[in-house]
Amino acid sequence: xxxxxxxxxxxxxxxxxxxxxxxxxxxxxxxxANMVGPFGGITAALMLHAVLGDPARxxxxxxxxxxxxxxxxxxxxRIEASAVRTNRSTQHWSISLSQNGAVATTASAVxxxxxxxxxxxxxxxxxxxxxxxxxxxxxxxxxxxxxxxEMRFARGPxxxxxxxxxxxxxxxELWLRDDPPRPLDFAALTALCDVFFPRLMVxxxxxxxxxxxxxxxxxxxxxxxxxxxxTGPLFGRAQASHFGLGYHDQSAQLWxxxxxxxxxxxxxxxxxx
Amino acid sequence: xxxxxxxxxxxxxxxxxxxxxxxxxxxxxxxxANMVGPFGGITAALMLHAVLGDPARxxxxxxxxxxxxxxxxxxxxRIEASAVRTNRSTQHWSISLSQNGAVATTASAVxxxxxxxxxxxxxxxxxxxxxxxxxxxxxxxxxxxxxxxEMRFARGPxxxxxxxxxxxxxxxELWLRDDPPRPLDFAALTALCDVFFPRLMVxxxxxxxxxxxxxxxxxxxxxxxxxxxxTGPLFGRAQASHFGLGYHDQSAQLWxxxxxxxxxxxxxxxxxx
Numbered sequence: 001x002x003x004x005x006x007x008x009x010x011x012x013x014x015x016x017x018x019x020x021x022x023x024x025x026x027x028x029x030x031x032x033a034n035m036v037g038p039f040g041g042i043t044a045a046l047m048l049h050a051v052l053g054d055p056a057r058x059x060x061x062x063x064x065x066x067x068x069x070x071x072x073x074x075x076x077x078r079i080e081a082s083a084v085r086t087n088r089s090t091q092h093w094s095i096s097l098s099q100n101g102a103v104a105t106t107a108s109a110v111x112x113x114x115x116x117x118x119x120x121x122x123x124x125x126x127x128x129x130x131x132x133x134x135x136x137x138x139x140x141x142x143x144x145x146x147x148x149x150e151m152r153f154a155r156g157p158x159x160x161x162x163x164x165x166x167x168x169x170x171x172x173e174l175w176l177r178d179d180p181p182r183p184l185d186f187a188a189l190t191a192l193c194d195v196f197f198p199r200l201m202v203x204x205x206x207x208x209x210x211x212x213x214x215x216x217x218x219x220x221x222x223x224x225x226x227x228x229x230x231t232g233p234l235f236g237r238a239q240a241s242h243f244g245l246g247y248h249d250q251s252a253q254l255w256x257x258x259x260x261x262x263x264x265x266x267x268x269x270x271x272x273x
Numbered sequence: 274x275x276x277x278x279x280x281x282x283x284x285x286x287x288x289x290x291x292x293x294x295x296x297x298x299x300x301x302x303x304x305x306a307n308m309v310g311p312f313g314g315i316t317a318a319l320m321l322h323a324v325l326g327d328p329a330r331x332x333x334x335x336x337x338x339x340x341x342x343x344x345x346x347x348x349x350x351r352i353e354a355s356a357v358r359t360n361r362s363t364q365h366w367s368i369s370l371s372q373n374g375a376v377a378t379t380a381s382a383v384x385x386x387x388x389x390x391x392x393x394x395x396x397x398x399x400x401x402x403x404x405x406x407x408x409x410x411x412x413x414x415x416x417x418x419x420x421x422x423e424m425r426f427a428r429g430p431x432x433x434x435x436x437x438x439x440x441x442x443x444x445x446e447l448w449l450r451d452d453p454p455r456p457l458d459f460a461a462l463t464a465l466c467d468v469f470f471p472r473l474m475v476x477x478x479x480x481x482x483x484x485x486x487x488x489x490x491x492x493x494x495x496x497x498x499x500x501x502x503x504t505g506p507l508f509g510r511a512q513a514s515h516f517g518l519g520y521h522d523q524s525a526q527l528w529x530x531x532x533x534x535x536x537x538x539x540x541x542x543x544x545x546x
Binding site: 063065067087092094096103106108110112116117118119120121123169213218220239242243244246247249253261264268270271 | 383388392442489495517518
């Protein structure tokens with residue numbers, strides 16, 4: 001018997017049971033609730049987790065795109081994941097999450113067998129104050145998921161107060177990890193890539209409706225490389241390149257111990273006003 | 274009767290005929306051939322073009338992800354595009370290209386009705402020499418598509434010679450447009466986002482096998498905004514953030530007249546060695 005109370009909330013939220021038709025059944029978890037529906041990062045992690053749990057899966061995640069097509073209601077959902085093409089060292093997956101027969105989220109994932117090659121990093125980690133010297137962001141009472149991440153902002157904090165002054169750019173730089181700390185794996189890294197609030201809220205504080213529409217993440221390490229990270233904090237940076245006509249993009253980089261780039265992630269975000 | 278010889282090669286390559294089952298039938302075009310199979314940008318443009326031609330399509334393209342799952346042979350192909358979810362102002366599409374019943378390329382597209390909002394650009398166009406002052410890249414004899422784009426490099430040219438010295442970074446900056454010039458539209462912009470050679474070839478010149486695995490593009494303007502661009506050259510910048518374990522990412526920005534950011538595009542690229 002599994003002791004559900006002992007499991008990390010993230011592992012509870014990832015719990016999927018395979019039904020006889022091959023689909024995965026799960027349910028939204030209150031620890032990762034957003035203002036409306038679940039935190040996008042937990043949904044992205046679930047899409048990847050369904051593939052990671054499939055015995056037909058080849059290699060490690062290389063790329064994941066998640067499209068948030070419609071709202072997800074609190075409660076049960078089904079995830080269907082199928083390998084649309086398997087090559088010698090890569091595998092392409094198509095994934096969808098539905099509730100009551102309606103598709104709410106679609107995704108594609110590329111898995112690959114990674115092999116040692118020449119390596120170099122051009123996106124180097126910015127200089128930042130040490131983790132211990134920064135205050136922890138207390139989290140938001142209206143978005144439960146923010147209290148399950150430890151975020152220590154070096155620059156560009158979340159400022160939801162409508163009277164905070166606008167900034168000249170949308171850059172956030174912060175230390176971040178799961179709370180309680182949890183050994184890093186691909187599902188956790190996927191969710192961590194989406195902890196960056198919509199850049200609009202950094203640049204122009206205020207309570208404006210905003211939400212991710214499409215999210216693409218590239219993984220720059222393999223399972224062994226992630227295991228090296230353990231439970232230590234990551235450092236993240238996010239910035240938008242353009243706001244306009246109701247949408248803005250944002251790009252994020254996540255570095256692990258020793259300034260090693262673990263993932264880069266890009267998204268397009270709806271906003272009102 | 275359509276005069277096929279009068280059409281721009283890009284429009285010839287985009288030609289799709291709708292079959293009675295709703296799928297689109299097309300064929301690879303020699304003008305956009307790559308060393309093996311077609312140029313990825315023309316394939317990406319075709320995936321979007323199939324949706325643009327569908328009477329059920331809502332609004333303008335906002336995001337497009339294309340996964341190059343397997344090789345495309347010279348010859349005919351079929352594209353199937355279906356709207357998986359239509360909301361009030363957004364629509365999510367799932368698209369696949371197949372040959373002889375085998376899926377070669379998958380894609381997802383988000384379309385949206387764009388409305389005026391607050392706007393700002395953080396990714397500003399780099400300073401660059403004027404278009405007329407730079408020499409045109411002659412194109413490669415072994416990749417026909419390179420001769421159907423006018424590329425004038427300000428920085429980081431393609432150097433396929435194996436004895437060219439390595440560089441400290443993978444940045445390319447260039448003026449670029451269709452050749453012959455063609456009024457900009459979403460299909461052309463999609464293809465232009467993929468004209469940046471694999472960053473490996475800029476940083477470490479040499480003939481190393483490399484190819485895009487997954488490509489995501491975000492559009493920062495609407496159809497009217499693209500029409501303003503006409504046939505003028507765009508300015509593009511591309512850079513990798515990390516190379517390792519057989520893959521590297523790269524991010525590109527494309528600016529139009531007046532330094533207006535038209536699209537940002539990200540991809541993950543396989544490489545050997």
